[in-house]
Amino acid sequence: MTDAHTVENPVPTPLIRSYRELMSVSGNRALSTALTLHAVTGFFEGLALLAFLPLAQTLGTGESAWGMTTTGWLISLGVLAVLAFVVRYVEALVGYRAAGDFIQSAHRTIGDALAKLPLGWFDRRRAGGISSLVSHQFMSAGEGVAHLLPALVSGFSTLLTVVAGLWVFDWRLGLIITVLAPLTILLLWVSQRIKKAIDARTHAAAAEVSSRIVEFAACQPALRAAGRSHGFTPLEDAAAEDARSQYRSLWISSGALALGAVSVQLLVTSGIIVSGLLALDGALPPLVIVAFIGIMLRFAITLQNLSNSVVGIEMGRIPLRQAREILTAETLPEIETASPLPTPGEIEFDRVSFGYSPETRVLEDFSMRIPAGTMTAVVGASGSGKSTAASLIARFWDVDSGTVRVGGTDIRDMPTSQLMAQLTMVFQDVYLFNDSLWSNIAMSDPEATDAEVFAAAELAGVTTIAEVLPEGWQTVVGEGGRSLSGGERQRVSIARALLKKAPIVLFDEATSALDAENEANVLRSVDALRKTSTVLVIAHKLETVRRADHIVVLDGAGGIAEEGTHEALFTSGRRYRDFWDRRAAAQGWRLTAT
Ligand SMILES: Nc1ncnc2c1ncn2[C@@H]1O[C@H](COP(=O)(O)OP(=O)(O)OP(=O)(O)O)[C@@H](O)[C@H]1O
Numbered sequence: 001m002t003d004a005h006t007v008e009n010p011v012p013t014p015l016i017r018s019y020r021e022l023m024s025v026s027g028n029r030a031l032s033t034a035l036t037l038h039a040v041t042g043f044f045e046g047l048a049l050l051a052f053l054p055l056a057q058t059l060g061t062g063e064s065a066w067g068m069t070t071t072g073w074l075i076s077l078g079v080l081a082v083l084a085f086v087v088r089y090v091e092a093l094v095g096y097r098a099a100g101d102f103i104q105s106a107h108r109t110i111g112d113a114l115a116k117l118p119l120g121w122f123d124r125r126r127a128g129g130i131s132s133l134v135s136h137q138f139m140s141a142g143e144g145v146a147h148l149l150p151a152l153v154s155g156f157s158t159l160l161t162v163v164a165g166l167w168v169f170d171w172r173l174g175l176i177i178t179v180l181a182p183l184t185i186l187l188l189w190v191s192q193r194i195k196k197a198i199d200a201r202t203h204a205a206a207a208e209v210s211s212r213i214v215e216f217a218a219c220q221p222a223l224r225a226a227g228r229s230h231g232f233t234p235l236e237d238a239a240a241e242d243a244r245s246q247y248r249s250l251w252i253s254s255g256a257l258a259l260g261a262v263s264v265q266l267l268v269t270s271g272i273i274v275s276g277l278l279a280l281d282g283a284l285p286p287l288v289i290v291a292f293i294g295i296m297l298r299f300a301i302t303l304q305n306l307s308n309s310v311v312g313i314e315m316g317r318i319p320l321r322q323a324r325e326i327l328t329a330e331t332l333p334e335i336e337t338a339s340p341l342p343t344p345g346e347i348e349f350d351r352v353s354f355g356y357s358p359e360t361r362v363l364e365d366f367s368m369r370i371p372a373g374t375m376t377a378v379v380g381a382s383g384s385g386k387s388t389a390a391s392l393i394a395r396f397w398d399v400d401s402g403t404v405r406v407g408g409t410d411i412r413d414m415p416t417s418q419l420m421a422q423l424t425m426v427f428q429d430v431y432l433f434n435d436s437l438w439s440n441i442a443m444s445d446p447e448a449t450d451a452e453v454f455a456a457a458e459l460a461g462v463t464t465i466a467e468v469l470p471e472g473w474q475t476v477v478g479e480g481g482r483s484l485s486g487g488e489r490q491r492v493s494i495a496r497a498l499l500k501k502a503p504i505v506l507f508d509e510a511t512s513a514l515d516a517e518n519e520a521n522v523l524r525s526v527d528a529l530r531k532t533s534t535v536l537v538i539a540h541k542l543e544t545v546r547r548a549d550h551i552v553v554l555d556g557a558g559g560i561a562e563e564g565t566h567e568a569l570f571t572s573g574r575r576y577r578d579f580w581d582r583r584a585a586a587q588g589w590r591l592t593a594t
């Protein structure tokens with residue numbers, strides 16, 4: 001089995017690599033160039049800062065420093081400023097190109113990766129996550145490439161240049177900054193950690209309140225029915241905890257902010273004191289010390305900016321981690337060439353075991369053969385694995401052991417396209433395209449004539465839906481088919497199946513009660529489908545069950561309790577009889593001899 005959906009990457013991937021994985025070749029090149037340019041800008045900015053020292057020295061002493069007079073140093077400063085400007089400009093252009101490439105390629109890379117993932121990977125929770133990932137989260141990660149990476153790389157390069165330059169200029173100044181800077185960095189880091197920890201706590205409390213509010217709203221019918229529309233304890237508790245944590249967070253994060261500010265002040269003040277002492281000692285000219293203090297101030301600002309960029313980059317990691325989860329998810333191995341199927345239309349489970357996680361098995365040593373052209377109904381308690389069995393036929397997941405065969409061939413030995421050509425699926429939870437009602441049906445056979453689409457729609461009872469919609473067949477059904485009811489969506493899906501006429505139909509019948517007319521539509525459709533295809537129906541309605549050539553009753557422990565025809569099971573199958581009686585009572589049915 002593939003447990004791709006539970007794969008977590010325990011080791012954080014280097015940030016730049018996570019970006020690179022999502023970018024095109026040319027984007028990667030642009031990113032490399034941009035990173036180099038960021039480093040070069042930082043270097044020039046560092047040099048420009050350092051140039052103030054010899055400049056101050058020549059001004060103070062009237063002698064030349066390192067072979068250049070005041071004018072020489074002024075000119076060098078000017079040249080450095082121009083160079084820094086030019087590099088900044090080019091770097092911004094390249095950086096934006098890299099950022100644009102990231103956003104574009106990330107979408108494409110994720111799209112390609114999604115197309116290869118096992119169908120079972122996609123559940124509702126995931127669909128929501130992916131949509132927020134590719135919409136605004138990738139945008140903000142892209143901004144990281146354009147703004148945060150430059151600040152980080154060039155800031156770091158400036159700091160290194162300044163430290164190295166100070167050592168070269170005068171070892172005492174080098175020593176001061178080398179001792180003070182790590183202390184400041186440590187304090188800044190501590191302040192960020194505190195802030196992050198407290199933010200996470202407040203976030204959790206706020207999230208708890210908002211989910212309790214959703215729960216409160218969603219459970220209104222149940223709460224009111226129970227006469228408890230006031231004083232919903234979980235919500236009140238969560239709100240109180242949220243208020244407490246907000247209050248606490250205000251105190252602690254003010255402290256953390258103060259610590260951050262103090263750490264920078266500390267760097268500057270201690271720098272001023274120590275270098276001032278050096279000046280009083282006459283070890284260094286006063287003007288040089290003034291220049292040094294200026295450099296310290298600038299150094300402190302760069303340090304603070306750097307620490308802010310690190311925070312921003314940390315936030316940008318979240319979408320990158322999610323993207324990585326998609327990129328590294330296990331795909332189902334697939335073969336390229338299709339071989340002819342020995343027995344088209346046949347389905348076989350051969351000692352299949354499967355579970356969504358290693359601890360819990362849904363199917364255990366499960367065997368069942370459905371000959372071509374027959375109709376089999378699978379019944380069993382909720383959660384007994386009926387839908388799971390159907391999804392294994394469509395290879396949503398690979399089995400842990402045993403074999404699923406379609407048309408006599410192991411489904412792992414055929415290309416997805418060949419397997420999909422064999423099947424149509426009508427599932428409980430149907431997702432429609434945000435397109436017209438008509439196109440949603442016609443998509444299953446692009447070759448079909450209008451008359452054929454209409455006939456399928458009519459049989460499945462979609463015509464009655466079209467009649468009441470404002471724009472008839474051309475009404476757009478909304479994302480996922482939101483503007484239709486669950487039963488209506490399933491009818492559209494049945495019409496698709498009728499049109500496609502695939503050799504095998506997997507039908508997971510809706511559990512919701514249908515009105516008499518719709519029930520008749522579904523039954524008529526099933527009758528039509530069994531004329532052209534092998535039908536496997538996960539049945540809830542007694543009429544559907546009774547129609548099947550063969551009935552399989554699951555035991556709820558991963559295997560089959562009983563199987564046979566309706567007549568045989570009705571007289572001798574204990575579980576089947578039990579199932580039947582309970583359903584019949586619920587539906588107000590009485591079965592007379594058939
Ligand atoms: N995507 C999934 N991930 C993890 N567990 C799952 C997943 N889908 C189903 N399960 C679990 O597998 C078991 C079998 O579920 P399945 O949907 O096959 O039952 P079912 O017989 O179709 O039930 P129902 O009649 O309610 O539709 C259940 O315990 C369910 O919670």
Ligand SMILES: [Mg+2]
Nearest residue numbers: 386387428508
């Ligand atoms: Mg089910």
